[in-house]
Amino acid sequence: MSEELLAREIAGEQxxxxxxxxxxxxxxxxxxxxxxxxxxxxxxxxxxxxxxRDAMVFQAxxxxxxxxxxxxGLVFGRLDVRPELSPEPRYVGRIGLRDDNHDSxxxxxxxxxxxxxxxxxxxxxxxxxRRRVLRSSGPTVVxxxxxxxxxxxxxxxxxxxxxxxxxxxxxxxDRSMHSIVATIQAEQDLAIRAPSKGVVSISGGPGxxxxxxxxxxxxxxxYTDRRRYESGGVLVVGPSGVFxxxxxxxxxxxxxxxxxxxxxxxxxxxxRATRHDEPAVADVKGSARMAELMRRTSxxxxxxxxxxxxxxxxxxxxxxxxxxLGQLRRQLMGQGRRNRQIPRVASSLLDLMWRQVRGxxxxxxxxxxxxxxxxxxxxxxxxxVEWWPPLDAPTVLGWLRDPEFLARVAEGVLSEExxxxxxxxxxxxxxxxxxxxxxxDELRYALGDVPARTxxxxxxxDFLGGDVQxxxxxxxxxxxxxxxxxxxxxHSIEDDPFAHVLIDEAQDLTPMQWRMVGRRGRTASxxxxxxxxxxxxxxxxxxxxxxxxxxxxxxLHEFHxxxxxxxxxxxxxxxxxxxxxxxxxxxxxxxxxxxxxxxREVPVTGDLAAATRAAVAEMAAEVSGTxxxxxxxxxxxxxxxxxxxxxxxxxxxxxxxxxxxxxxxxSGEDRIVVLTGLDTKGLEFDGIVVVRxxxxxxxxxxxxxxxxxxxxxxxxxxxVLT
Numbered sequence: 001m002s003e004e005l006l007a008r009e010i011a012g013e014q015x016x017x018x019x020x021x022x023x024x025x026x027x028x029x030x031x032x033x034x035x036x037x038x039x040x041x042x043x044x045x046x047x048x049x050x051x052x053r054d055a056m057v058f059q060a061x062x063x064x065x066x067x068x069x070x071x072x073g074l075v076f077g078r079l080d081v082r083p084e085l086s087p088e089p090r091y092v093g094r095i096g097l098r099d100d101n102h103d104s105x106x107x108x109x110x111x112x113x114x115x116x117x118x119x120x121x122x123x124x125x126x127x128x129x130r131r132r133v134l135r136s137s138g139p140t141v142v143x144x145x146x147x148x149x150x151x152x153x154x155x156x157x158x159x160x161x162x163x164x165x166x167x168x169x170x171x172x173x174d175r176s177m178h179s180i181v182a183t184i185q186a187e188q189d190l191a192i193r194a195p196s197k198g199v200v201s202i203s204g205g206p207g208x209x210x211x212x213x214x215x216x217x218x219x220x221x222x223y224t225d226r227r228r229y230e231s232g233g234v235l236v237v238g239p240s241g242v243f244x245x246x247x248x249x250x251x252x253x254x255x256x257x258x259x260x261x262x263x264x265x266x267x268x269x270x271x272r273a274t275r276h277d278e279p280a281v282a283d284v285k286g287s288a289r290m291a292e293l294m295r296r297t298s299x300x301x302x303x304x305x306x307x308x309x310x311x312x313x314x315x316x317x318x319x320x321x322x323x324x325l326g327q328l329r330r331q332l333m334g335q336g337r338r339n340r341q342i343p344r345v346a347s348s349l350l351d352l353m354w355r356q357v358r359g360x361x362x363x364x365x366x367x368x369x370x371x372x373x374x375x376x377x378x379x380x381x382x383x384x385v386e387w388w389p390p391l392d393a394p395t396v397l398g399w400l401r402d403p404e405f406l407a408r409v410a411e412g413v414l415s416e417e418x419x420x421x422x423x424x425x426x427x428x429x430x431x432x433x434x435x436x437x438x439x440x441d442e443l444r445y446a447l448g449d450v451p452a453r454t455x456x457x458x459x460x461x462d463f464l465g466g467d468v469q470x471x472x473x474x475x476x477x478x479x480x481x482x483x484x485x486x487x488x489x490x491h492s493i494e495d496d497p498f499a500h501v502l503i504d505e506a507q508d509l510t511p512m513q514w515r516m517v518g519r520r521g522r523t524a525s526x527x528x529x530x531x532x533x534x535x536x537x538x539x540x541x542x543x544x545x546x547x548x549x550x551x552x553x554x555x556l557h558e559f560h561x562x563x564x565x566x567x568x569x570x571x572x573x574x575x576x577x578x579x580x581x582x583x584x585x586x587x588x589x590x591x592x593x594x595x596x597x598x599x600r601e602v603p604v605t606g607d608l609a610a611a612t613r614a615a616v617a618e619m620a621a622e623v624s625g626t627x628x629x630x631x632x633x634x635x636x637x638x639x640x641x642x643x644x645x646x647x648x649x650x651x652x653x654x655x656x657x658x659x660x661x662x663x664x665x666x667s668g669e670d671r672i673v674v675l676t677g678l679d680t681k682g683l684e685f686d687g688i689v690v691v692r693x694x695x696x697x698x699x700x701x702x703x704x705x706x707x708x709x710x711x712x713x714x715x716x717x718x719x720v721l722t
Contacts, residue, residue: 020093241266568594627685629674631692
C-alpha cells in the first residue's frame with residue numbers, strides 16, 4: 001500500500017467528515033434556538049406557557065448534551081455495499097444526523113440500519129463489499145482501516161490498513177475504558193442487540209469485552225426505547241469506585257448521559273462506602289443468613305425504650321405493662337413495616353388505655369376528654385415517642401455493636417465465631433464498609449419509611465370522633481425535640497426500582513448484595529456480566545440461589561464471548577496455565593494477538609523494594625500507556641512508601657505522575673497506579689508488575705481466583721516478582 005494511496009483515501013474521508021461537523025454545528029444552533037424559544041414561552045404569563053417552556057428546554061438540553069458528547073470520533077464507520085443495491089456509501093457514527101434536505105447523512109450506530117456494520121463477515125457479507133473504520137483525533141481523520149468482505153463482488157475499491165480490530169487492540173491504554181463502537185465483533189453485536197425484555201447474561205473469560213459490550217447494550221436500549229429507559233432509569237453496578245471511574249466515559253461517548261453509575265458501596269442512596277472488611281468478616285456479612293439476622297433485629301424493641309407506663313386518671317389507675325405492650329407491638333408489627341406504623345401508635349395506645357377506664361367519673365367525661373388530658377400530659381407523650389421511635393438503618397445496625405444484643409438475636413443463625421468476627425468489625429469507629437451496605441439496605445426495607453399523614457388519615461380521625469390527629473401531631477412534634485431529633489429520608493424505598501439494571505463482575509456478588517440489587521430491578525430488564533472462574537465469593541451455590549430469587553420470573557437470554565481481545569497470547573497462556581495448576585474451572589477464550597514477548601518471572605530473595613522499583617522503571621520505559629503494580633493488601637502501604645520516596649518514579653521519562661493511594665481516583669494523566677488484587681477487577685493496563693503473587697493467593701479462600709484475575713489484566717507486558 002503506497003503512502004500516496006493512503007493519503008488520498010484519508011483526504012476523501014475528511015471531506016465527508018467536514019460536512020458532518022458542519023451539520024453538527026447547525027443542529028447545535030437549532031437546539032440552542034429551541035431552548036431560547038422555550039424560555040420565551042415561559043414569559044406568556046399562563047400555566048400552559050410554563051409547561052411548554054419546561055418541555056422545550058428539557059428536550060433542547062438533552063439534544064445539546066448529546067451533540068456535545070458526540071464530538072470525539074463522531075464518524076467512525078463506512079459501508080460500501082454492492083453497487084446494484086446502493087451506489088452511495090453509508091456512514092455510521094455515534095449519533096444520527098440528517099442534512100438540510102432531511103436525508104440521512106450519518107446513521108446512529110444503534111439504529112437497525114447500522115447493524116450490518118457489525119454483523120457482516122467474510123463468510124456472510126450481507127451484501128457488504130468493504131467495511132471501513134475511520135479513526136479521528138477530534139474532527140481530523142488520522143487513519144482508515146479496511147476489510148474486504150465480498151471478494152466476488154468484482155469491485156475496484158481500494159483496501160488499506162492492517163485491519164481495524166487489530167489496530168484497536170494495539171492501542172496504548174490510558175486511565176479510562178474506551179468505546180469499542182467502531183470495532184464491535186459479530187458475537188458481541190448479538191448480545192448488544194438482544195431482546196430488551198428479561199435477562200441478558202453475557203459470559204466469557206478474561207479480555208472478551210464483556211463489560212464494554214454490556215455498556216454498549218445499555219446505550220442501545222436507551223436508543224430503541226428512550227421513553228421507558230430514561231423515565232425509569234438505567235442502573236450500572238460495578239465492583240469498586242476505581243472500576244466505575246474507569247468505565248464512566250464510555251456511555252457519554254456513545255451519546256448517553258441518563259445512566260446511574262454506582263459501585264457496590266454506593267447502591268443505596270445517601271451511603272458511600274469504599275472500605276472492605278477482611279475476607280473472613282466479609283464472608284459472614286455477605287451470607288444469606290444475615291437477612292434473617294437483619295429481620296430479627298428490625299423487630300426488636302429499641303434499647304433503653306420504656307417497658308411500662310402507669311398513670312392515674314379520674315378514679316382509675318391505667319397501666320401499660322410489658323404483657324399488654326408486647327401484645328400491641330406484635331399486632332402493629334403484623335400490620336407492616338415498623339416505621340409505617342408510627343401514625344397508628346398513639347391511637348392504638350389510647351385504645352388500650354381507654355379500655356381500662358372503669359370508673360363512673362371517667363366514663364362520664366368520655367373518650368374526647370380522655371384524649372385531651374393525655375395530650376396535655378408530657379409524660380404520656382414522652383412515653384409514646386420513646387416506646388416506638390422512628391428508626392433509621394444505621395441506628396438499628398448500631399444496636400448489634402452490643403455483644404449481648406447480638407448473641408440474643410443471632411441465636412440459631414450465627415455461630416459464636418461468626419458473632420466474634422462481627423463484634424470485632426463493628427467495635428471500631430470506622431465508617432461503614434462495602435459489606436455493611438447491603439445490611440443497611442436490608443434494615444431500611446424491614447423498617448420502612450415514616451409515612452406523611454394523608455387526607456384519608458384526617459378523615460379517619462374525624463370518623464373515630466376523637467382528637468387523634470391533634471394527639472398524633474403532638475407526638476410527631478416531639479420526635480424533633482428533647483434530643484430525639486430525627487430527619488426522615490429524602491429518598492423513599494418506593495423510589496428504588498429502575499427500568500434496567502446492569503451488573504458487572506456478577507460472579508463476585510454476595511447473596512446479600514444480590515438481595516440489595518434485586519430490589520432495584522423488581523420490574524426491570526437486566527444485563528448480567530460475569531465469569532465464574534474469577535469469583536471472589538466462596539459459596540457459589542448460595543449466591544446462585546440469591547441471584548435466582550432476584551431474577552425470578554424473568555426470561556433468560558444467554559450469550560457467550562469466546563475471543564480474548566485484551567491479552568497477548570503469551571500473557572494469556574501464562575495465566576491459563578496458572579488457572580490449570582490452581583484447579584480453577586476457567587473459561588479459556590482464544591487470544592487473537594501475539595507480541596512475541598512472554599511474561600517474566602523474577603525471583604527476589606533480597607531487597608524487595610529495589611526489585612519492585614527496577615521492574616516498574618523497566619516496564620514504564622517499554623510501554624507508553626498505563627502500568628499497574630499489584631500487591632498483597634497487607635503490603636500496599638509499604639509499596640506506596642517505597643515509590644513515594646523514589647524521585648524517578650514521581651517524574652519518569654514520560655512525565656507520568658504516580659497514584660500513591662489507590663483508594664483515591666487517579667486523574668486522567670496518572671499512568672502508574674498501585675492496586676490490590678481485588679482492585680484490579682474489570683481493569684486493564686498495558687503492563688502489570690505483580691509483587692509477591694503467593695501472598696495474594698493466600699489472602700482469602702478465593703485467593704487463587706483473584707490471582708488469576710491479576711494475571712489477565714495486562715495487554716502487552718507482565719512481570720511477576722516471586
